[in-house]
Amino acid sequence: MKKYVSRLPIVGKTFLRADYVVLALHVEANLLREIRPGQFVQLKAEHTSSVFLRRPISIHFVDVEREQMWLLIHIIGEGTEALAQCEVGQTLDCLFPLGNGFTMPAQAGRQMLLIGGGVGLAPMLGYGAALAAQGHTVTFLLGGRRDVDILQYDEFCKYGEVCITTEYGSMGERGFVTQHTVLAQRRFDHIAACGPKPMMVAVARYAAAHDIDCEVSLENMMACGLGACLCCVEHTVKGNVCVCTEGPVFNIKQLNWQL
Amino acid sequence: MAQLAVNIGALSLKNPVMTASGTFGYGYEFADFVDLNRLGGFIVKGTTLRPREGNDYPRMAETTGGMLNCVGLQNKGVDYFCRHIYPRLVDYDTNVLVNVSGSSPEDYAACAERIAALEHIPAIELNISCPNVRDGGMAFGVTTEGAASVVKAVRKAYHKTLIVKLSPNVTSITDIARAVEAEGADAVSLINTLMGMSVDIERRQSRLSIGTGGLSGPCVNPVALRMVWQVAKAVHIPIVGLGGICTAEDAIEFLMCGATAVEIGTANFLDPAVTMKVIDGINAWCDAHGVEDIHDIIGALHD
Numbered sequence A: 001m002k003k004y005v006s007r008l009p010i011v012g013k014t015f016l017r018a019d020y021v022v023l024a025l026h027v028e029a030n031l032l033r034e035i036r037p038g039q040f041v042q043l044k045a046e047h048t049s050s051v052f053l054r055r056p057i058s059i060h061f062v063d064v065e066r067e068q069m070w071l072l073i074h075i076i077g078e079g080t081e082a083l084a085q086c087e088v089g090q091t092l093d094c095l096f097p098l099g100n101g102f103t104m105p106a107q108a109g110r111q112m113l114l115i116g117g118g119v120g121l122a123p124m125l126g127y128g129a130a131l132a133a134q135g136h137t138v139t140f141l142l143g144g145r146r147d148v149d150i151l152q153y154d155e156f157c158k159y160g161e162v163c164i165t166t167e168y169g170s171m172g173e174r175g176f177v178t179q180h181t182v183l184a185q186r187r188f189d190h191i192a193a194c195g196p197k198p199m200m201v202a203v204a205r206y207a208a209a210h211d212i213d214c215e216v217s218l219e220n221m222m223a224c225g226l227g228a229c230l231c232c233v234e235h236t237v238k239g240n241v242c243v244c245t246e247g248p249v250f251n252i253k254q255l256n257w258q259l
Numbered sequence B: 001m002a003q004l005a006v007n008i009g010a011l012s013l014k015n016p017v018m019t020a021s022g023t024f025g026y027g028y029e030f031a032d033f034v035d036l037n038r039l040g041g042f043i044v045k046g047t048t049l050r051p052r053e054g055n056d057y058p059r060m061a062e063t064t065g066g067m068l069n070c071v072g073l074q075n076k077g078v079d080y081f082c083r084h085i086y087p088r089l090v091d092y093d094t095n096v097l098v099n100v101s102g103s104s105p106e107d108y109a110a111c112a113e114r115i116a117a118l119e120h121i122p123a124i125e126l127n128i129s130c131p132n133v134r135d136g137g138m139a140f141g142v143t144t145e146g147a148a149s150v151v152k153a154v155r156k157a158y159h160k161t162l163i164v165k166l167s168p169n170v171t172s173i174t175d176i177a178r179a180v181e182a183e184g185a186d187a188v189s190l191i192n193t194l195m196g197m198s199v200d201i202e203r204r205q206s207r208l209s210i211g212t213g214g215l216s217g218p219c220v221n222p223v224a225l226r227m228v229w230q231v232a233k234a235v236h237i238p239i240v241g242l243g244g245i246c247t248a249e250d251a252i253e254f255l256m257c258g259a260t261a262v263e264i265g266t267a268n269f270l271d272p273a274v275t276m277k278v279i280d281g282i283n284a285w286c287d288a289h290g291v292e293d294i295h296d297i298i299g300a301l302h303d
């Protein structure tokens, strides 16, 4: 698939919280159609001298009709701060689409469980929408510390059932995602997860123990995003491979995690 | 349109802009952004006799105006390169160079010998300056004897253009440059990365898996420029200058300090199309300044 580096106009900006913002970028429909759920972009944080490298951000959602690509950004440092300060009408220097993306099931009518923790819920919206459009049954399982960590609830509800856990029980069930009752109630064919590493390891353990096919999306630190620098590697059964090109999505069978 | 072609030994470049090893993959990763045939040349990832897994993650840390890396020469080995990667490179109308590394003079020579058999690889760049592997690389590049021993061994096995890449992590880079010139190197390229470090104070841990890494990017530019200027006065062979080049102006600084060609490294990560802009920019600068031949600015620094 061809990759592009171009300046994309910001056409929408919504703060979900003081430290979470959704940016909508204008992208032509024919390019959006090439994007696979789970792919990411590399953004240049401009108007700041202390941020050197581009920042990898997942593609949150694509809206082909309105020609928009959404990014959900968690402000945790200078790069994401600078990106969040960009306004509608400005453009962002964007390298995209990067990485492999999630697998679309070959069989029809699959039961899909999409788990997102923290900002890791970002790619699940677009993935869930694509799965629902193909007739699969989508269940989202979103985890956070508190209710304010559960973002885009209404958007997720458009594409499937939304289950929630919070560590303090202020929304949904209390506990971690792997403790949610939906796991015992239903048999899922595939699980996809993105979030903090401990969460993904717990999900991977659950999936391995129950023999459910499972993909996780990794967030290794990156420089080029193109498979050229070999900085982002993950140790896999095939040796060290680049997360930016052979990932960010990996089947857990490919990873050398202690499950 | 100025005349931009230059020669490095027997190697003819259509312009002085190449890409630096380890920052441009095998070229095809950038084919969506760059017309590879417009480059003076590109230098592929460091290649060793046997496959190497490289160092553990994390291998990268961002710094002010640059980055540290400790990739550690991950590559699938020279045989894999010859069989599976080289065939994808033969149709480019540009110079494809291989960056060769090793852990003994014999290793280097054996690796160079295999590359010598590849018709479409007109030159190698000998990496005696990788700061990220314990068993070699920089170990040779930091003493005149070590550098000479590797170049001597490779020179016997390799008869095409031999560029030796120098480490800045030395007391006197001019001594090393003279030593490799004396052993028959056709050119030197400099600089490789500067050894550095970065600490995560919350974890009281280095941000890099092996503790240290190699610094690159605009922050190393003044050091690189100074070294090119010094080496240009110390040797008679051509110099390929690199270190933090991001713009045509940066490249022209290196040419004026005595480099015949330049390599662009880390800047490819910021803008994958940067090489095209640098070539166009050099052209435009020459036109604007009445420079008809790029040789008129090479080493043309006023005292």
Ligand SMILES: Cc1cc2nc3c(=O)[nH]c(=O)nc-3n(C[C@H](O)[C@H](O)[C@H](O)COP(=O)(O)OP(=O)(O)OC[C@H]3O[C@@H](n4cnc5c(N)ncnc54)[C@H](O)[C@@H]3O)c2cc1C
Binding pocket: A040, A051, A055, A056, A057, A058, A059, A072, A073, A074, A075, A076, A077, A078, A079, A080, A081, A119, A122, A123, A218, A219, A220, A221, A222, A248
């Ligand atoms: C494939 C991929 C997809 C991503 N998708 C999203 C997304 O959709 N939304 C989003 O908000 N973020 C996402 N991230 C993480 C995002 O890239 C980092 O949060 C960002 O680079 C931090 O930049 P900064 O300058 O704001 O913070 P910095 O000042 O660089 O770092 C602040 C802190 O965050 C840590 N950090 C830096 N980079 C990363 C990283 N890549 N992963 C984890 N921790 C990091 C640093 O160690 C430091 O402690 C993704 C990362 C990857 C690799």
Ligand SMILES: Cc1cc2nc3c(=O)[nH]c(=O)nc-3n(C[C@H](O)[C@H](O)[C@H](O)COP(=O)(O)O)c2cc1C
Binding pocket: A229, A230, A231, B020, B021, B022, B023, B045, B046, B047, B069, B071, B073, B099, B127, B130, B165, B191, B192, B193, B215, B216, B217, B218, B220, B242, B243, B244, B245, B263, B264, B265, B266, B267
């Ligand atoms: C991620 C990375 C990998 C590198 N790998 C190699 C390598 O394999 N062989 C080599 O000779 N130099 C390697 N280098 C050094 C560069 O080729 C170059 O000498 C250095 O980065 C300085 O140039 P720059 O500031 O333009 O990047 C690497 C640099 C980086 C950033």
Ligand code: FES
Binding pocket: A221, A222, A223, A224, A225, A226, A227, A228, A229, A230, A231, A232, A233, A242, A243, A244, A245
């Ligand atoms: S970030 Fe450079 S290879 Fe993945």
